[in-house]
Amino acid sequence: MADKIFRVNMTNLTSTIEEVPPAWAGYGGRGLTSTIVSAEVEPTCHPLGPKNKLVIAPGLLSGTVAANSGRLSIGAKSPLTGTIKEANSGGTAAQLLARAGVKALIIEGQPKGDTWYSLAVTPEGVTVNEETELIGKGNFAVVDALTKRTGGKQGLITIGPAGEMKMGGANISIKDPDGGLRSSGRGGLGAVLGSKKIKFIAIDPKDGKVAIADPEKFREANKVFAKALVDHPVSQALGQYGTNVLVNIINESGGLPTQNFSKGQFAGHEAISGETMHDTILARGGRIKHNCHPGCVIQCSQVFNDAAGNKLTSGFEYESIWAMGADCCVDNLDHIAQADKLMDDIGVDTIETSVAFGVAMEAGVLAFGDGAGVCRILQEDIAKGTPLGRIIGNGAGSVGRAFGITRVPVVKNQAIPAYDPRAIKGIGITYATSTQGADHTMGYTIATNILGVGGKLDPLTKEGQVELSRNLQIATAAIDSTGMCLFIAFAALDNATCLPALIDLINAKYGLSLTGDDVVNLGKYILRTERAFNTAAGFTSADDRLPEFFYLEPLPPHNVVFDFTGKEIDTFWNF
Amino acid sequence: MKRITVKLFAYFRDNRFKLEEREISEETTVGDIVDALGIDRQEVGVLMVNSRHTEFVYRPAAGDVLAIFPVVGGG
Ligand code: SF4
Numbered sequence: 099m100a101d102k103i104f105r106v107n108m109t110n111l112t113s114t115i116e117e118v119p120p121a122w123a124g125y126g127g128r129g130l131t132s133t134i135v136s137a138e139v140e141p142t143c144h145p146l147g148p149k150n151k152l153v154i155a156p157g158l159l160s161g162t163v164a165a166n167s168g169r170l171s172i173g174a175k176s177p178l179t180g181t182i183k184e185a186n187s188g189g190t191a192a193q194l195l196a197r198a199g200v201k202a203l204i205i206e207g208q209p210k211g212d213t214w215y216s217l218a219v220t221p222e223g224v225t226v227n228e229e230t231e232l233i234g235k236g237n238f239a240v241v242d243a244l245t246k247r248t249g250g251k252q253g254l255i256t257i258g259p260a261g262e263m264k265m266g267g268a269n270i271s272i273k274d275p276d277g278g279l280r281s282s283g284r285g286g287l288g289a290v291l292g293s294k295k296i297k298f299i300a301i302d303p304k305d306g307k308v309a310i311a312d313p314e315k316f317r318e319a320n321k322v323f324a325k326a327l328v329d330h331p332v333s334q335a336l337g338q339y340g341t342n343v344l345v346n347i348i349n350e351s352g353g354l355p356t357q358n359f360s361k362g363q364f365a366g367h368e369a370i371s372g373e374t375m376h377d378t379i380l381a382r383g384g385r386i387k388h389n390c391h392p393g394c395v396i397q398c399s400q401v402f403n404d405a406a407g408n409k410l411t412s413g414f415e416y417e418s419i420w421a422m423g424a425d426c427c428v429d430n431l432d433h434i435a436q437a438d439k440l441m442d443d444i445g446v447d448t449i450e451t452s453v454a455f456g457v458a459m460e461a462g463v464l465a466f467g468d469g470a471g472v473c474r475i476l477q478e479d480i481a482k483g484t485p486l487g488r489i490i491g492n493g494a495g496s497v498g499r500a501f502g503i504t505r506v507p508v509v510k511n512q513a514i515p516a517y518d519p520r521a522i523k524g525i526g527i528t529y530a531t532s533t534q535g536a537d538h539t540m541g542y543t544i545a546t547n548i549l550g551v552g553g554k555l556d557p558l559t560k561e562g563q564v565e566l567s568r569n570l571q572i573a574t575a576a577i578d579s580t581g582m583c584l585f586i587a588f589a590a591l592d593n594a595t596c597l598p599a600l601i602d603l604i605n606a607k608y609g610l611s612l613t614g615d616d617v618v619n620l621g622k623y624i625l626r627t628e629r630a631f632n633t634a635a636g637f638t639s640a641d642d643r644l645p646e647f648f649y650l651e652p653l654p655p656h657n658v659v660f661d662f663t664g665k666e667i668d669t670f671w672n673f
Numbered sequence: 674m675k676r677i678t679v680k681l682f683a684y685f686r687d688n689r690f691k692l693e694e695r696e697i698s699e700e701t702t703v704g705d706i707v708d709a710l711g712i713d714r715q716e717v718g719v720l721m722v723n724s725r726h727t728e729f730v731y732r733p734a735a736g737d738v739l740a741i742f743p744v745v746g747g748g
Contacts (some may be wrong), residue, residue, distance in 0.1 A: 331718070332746035339683060341747030346682050350740045352724040363724075368691075373683060398747070416747050542748055549746050550719050556726065588746045655724055 101201035106217060106224050108294045109148060109207030113224040118201055126158035128184040129579035129624050130202050131173025135182055136627050138204070141634035145177035145286075146264055146293040148208035154195070154255070154299075155203075157581015161196025161308035162316070164603050165324040166583040168193045168391030170272060175635070176285035177293075178266040178450070178493055179510040179535040182631040185282035186539070186578055188390025188399075188413075189272025194253035195219065196581075197303035209295050214262075217299040221306045229297050234259060236443035236481070237271045237279055240298055245277060253301030258445020261288030263483045265491035266511075267450040268292065271442065278401075278412040280390045283447040284537060285512060286493075311609035319602035326596035327395050332551060332588035336398040337387050341416035343372035344516070344544075345423070351548050351557065352655045353521035355514070356424045357466055358456035359507045362521050362653045366429025370419055375402070375431060383407050396585055402435050411439040417538075420516035421452030426459060426466060433469025440476040446491060451480070453513035454494040461501035505647045510535035510637075519644060520653040520660045522547050522557040527567035527662065530642045531670040533628035539584055541571035545591060552591030560662060564670050572621035572673070579620060580604065622673060629671070639668050674698060675735035682742045685712060703739060704729030710741075718744030 103116040125133050131153045143149035152174045159167035170192035176183035195203065198221045209215070216229040232240050237258045244254055254273040261268040268288030271279040310316050327333050335343055345367055348354045352362040368374060379386055385401040390413060404410040414435060422434045441448050455472055458464065463486070464471040479487030489500045494513040498506030507514040512535025519526025524543030529536040538544065543566050547557040555562050577584060580600065590596045601612055632641075648660040674696045681689055689710060697706065703720055707729065719742040720727045733739055 331716070331744035335683060335743065335745040336747060339745070343683055343745045344747040347719060347742050347745060350680070350682075350721055350724055350742075373686065539748060544748070545746065548719070549744075550726075551744075551746060554726070558725075584748060585746070 102199055103202050103204065104200050104219065104224050105204045105206070106226065107207045108205060108209050108215070108226070108296070111209065111215070111226045113226065115223050125579060126160070126201070127155055127169070127171040127579040127581055128173070128186065128575060129620060130155040131171045131184050132182060132624055132628050134202060134204060135173045135175065136631045139175055141175070141631050142636065143175060145175045145180065146289060150175050150290055150293070152205040152287065152290050152294065153202055155201065156192035156196040158579060158604055159607060160192040160581035162310065162607060163393060164320050165327055165393055165395045166586055167581045168393055169581050169583050170195070170282070171578065172270055172282045172287050174287055174290045176287065176534070177264070177289045178286035179512050180635060181510055181534055181637060182628045183285035183287060183534050184578065185270070185284050185287050186584070187272050187280045187282040188583065189253070189274050189280040190391055191253040191255050191272045191301055192581055193391060194301040194303045196308050197306040198301060199306055205294055205296065208293060214295050214297050216297055219299060219301045221304055232297055234262065237445050238443050241273055241277055241279070244298065244300060248300060248302070250277065254298060255301070256298040257288040257291050258443060259481055259483070260445045260491055261292040262297070263488070263491070264289040264292045265446065265488065266493045266496060267446045267454065267491050269445055269447045271445060274390050274413070275392055276412070279442050280413055281442065281447065283449065285534060288445050310607050312606040316603060316606035319599050319606055322595055323599035323603060324395050326589045326593045326599060327586055330589040330593060333396045333585070336396050336585060339372035339376050340398050340400050340414065342375050342414065342419050344416045345371040345420060346373065347548065348517060351521065353518045353548070353557065354420065354424050355507070355516065355518045357427050358425060358460045358505055359514070359518065360505065360651070362518050362655060364424035364427070366427070367424065369429040370423040370431055370434060375414070378431060379403070384409070388412060394583065396583070398585060404432065410435045411442070414438060415448070417516050418448035418452065421449050422455070422469070422472065425453060425456040426472065428467055428469035428472065430469050433473065437469065437472050437476060440473060444476060444481045446480065449515050450493045450513045451490065453507060454490045454497045457494050457497040457503055457506055458490055458501070460505060461497065461503050463501070505651070506645060508536060509644060510641055512536050517544055518653055520648055520658050521656050523560060523660065523662070524555065524557065524563040524566050526644060526648070526660050527563050527667065527670060528571065530644055530667050531567065532571070533625060533632055539574065541567045541574055542584070542587070543567055543570060545588065551588050558656060558658060560666070564666065568670055568673060571625060572618060574621070575624035576617045576621035579624065639664065642667055677733045677736065678738045679706060680738065680740045682740065683745055685741060685743055697733065701732065702729060703727060703731045703733065706739065707741060712741065716743050718742050
């Protein structure tokens with residue numbers, strides 16, 4: 099099926115199917131969302147107003163059988179950061195959109211009244227329907243109700259109450275193969291969908307299939323690619339312990355942000371570690387391995403049960419566990435799992451919201467370590483939209499401003515994730531220069547700074563960090579365009595057959611002859627396009643800085659500060 | 674002889690330990706300790722002494738904390 103652009107206008111509730119403009123043809127995923135947002139969204143527009151557009155695009159390989167290729171990109175101008183944004187997630191939506199022939203779904207305009215809507219996407223187009231029953235409901239209730247309404251097979255993209263209330267921390271949830279949720283977490287994109295008055299998007303590809311130009315070559319390339327993934331030891335560790343295997347190693351390195359970024363090690367690390375989680379899952383009969391979409395051969399996800407053996411949460415990630423755990427000093431994995439589930443249901447980003455709780459604890463709203471208090475505020479304040487709930491639901495920066503706190507770990511108003519940039523300097527360059535606010539996934543220097551993957555570079559020296567972050571950010575932008583999960587990067591950094599096989603997959607699908615250089619150039623093009631949008635929106639190099647406290651407050655145990663000058667940071671863009 | 678602390682992580686803990694104090698000789702290297710634990714050096718991803726990365730050839734000093742990790746990743 100030839101891919102098309104599906105466009106929905108929420109001002110007049112119409113939709114069209116358009117040919118793909120030649121200039122967009124070579125892009126998918128993040129490359130496409132950022133190209134379209136740059137081409138069609140006024141950089142200075144209000145992110146929650148009628149001029150912003152939400153763009154949803156499967157990756158170049160999504161919908162094929164290529165291993166780990168089912169990731170979805172959602173782009174817009176972010177209400178949290180004011181920059182361009184691409185949030186990437188698993189779930190089944192990317193594969194089903196691709197099979198429905200959707201290269202990108204563009205949602206524009208804004209309805210005038212108070213009526214809420216849903217979208218139904220099929221190969222024939224998009225219909226806009228009024229929705230009443232599910233408004234105000236949590237994400238899990240939406241999934242349950244729609245599974246009954248339409249059968250369990252459809253893809254589903256939904257927002258919770260936080261998105262309806264247009265909170266800056268609101269995420270967009272994507273249904274996984276088992277009715278669990280994956281999140282396009284960062285940057286408040288749930289608020290953009292809420293501003294368009296769309297509660298959910300259902301996707302039914304009917305019998306649509308994705309065309310492959312050279313099936314034989316595709317099969318061969320996929321064999322090599324999948325083998326490179328499966329063989330890499332990091333993939334195996336991810337399957338066994340999930341991403342949460344990182345708690346202990348980052349803690350040991352002295353870079354685990356603790357007690358609202360005031361320490362680099364957490365006394366309760368063992369209780370929240372991947373090792374403990376693994377043993378707990380085994381003892382309670384959960385699932386060690388789980389995939390966020392069919393075709394993933396790494397399976398970093400898991401199902402975590404409560405003490406009674408009932409499912410508590412799935413896709414229980416290091417970032418969420420660190421943020422609610424070490425950063426808020428909660429050393430009880432059950433409280434963290436409960437909070438994780440509540441955040442998924444309300445539809446808020448676990449990183450942004452947990453870091454916001456850390457700042458709120460510093461402000462004395464509740465005590466550090468009060469996991470039960472976190473769960474209570476989530477249910478009674480954030481879910482209901484009380485004034486306190488809105489302050490926390492709008493993110494870490496919002497809490498800091500409301501309570502006059504100076505230790506507020508954000509860049510471009512987006513919460514800093516699970517690695518302290520004082521003790522792991524490469525990641526500080528990524529936080530500072532990312533086109534999307536603080537985000538570790540934009541250029542994961544932890545691989546080289548801490549894990550010894552793709553070489554080794556001492557986390558405490560400045561030497562080589564800018565170049566490392568630049569190379570990784572360029573490569574990541576390209577990978578985010580393919581539909582591939584970023585965890586293929588560990589194999590790609592170490593195994594010489596992996597990246598060529600990935601390029602062969604793209605070539606075989608589209609009948610192209612791209613080379614490694616083309617991929618690097620794609621990455622550079624994406625970063626430049628995103629930066630140009632931000633510049634036009636009013637951002638300057640003065641925004642590419644870390645908060646002041648990272649330069650002033652030494653972080654134990656290494657007692658180091660972040661010491662890159664502005665000039666040094668700005669050399670990032672010399673490419 | 675000198676006393677050091679050894680910490681193991683992920684599956685290196687299986688049938689071994691999480692944390693143990695050990696007596697080692699002046700000459701003992703990190704590599705010797707890894708070998709004595711029956712851990713294949715190929716499977717070692719990261720070594721840290723006192724929260725700094727180190728190598729197999731390093732000779733721990735009295736009071737050092739040695740952490741041994743298999744190849745792991747996440748994000
Ligand atoms: S490795 Fe994890 S995040 Fe990546 S595709 Fe598999 S389950 Fe999803």
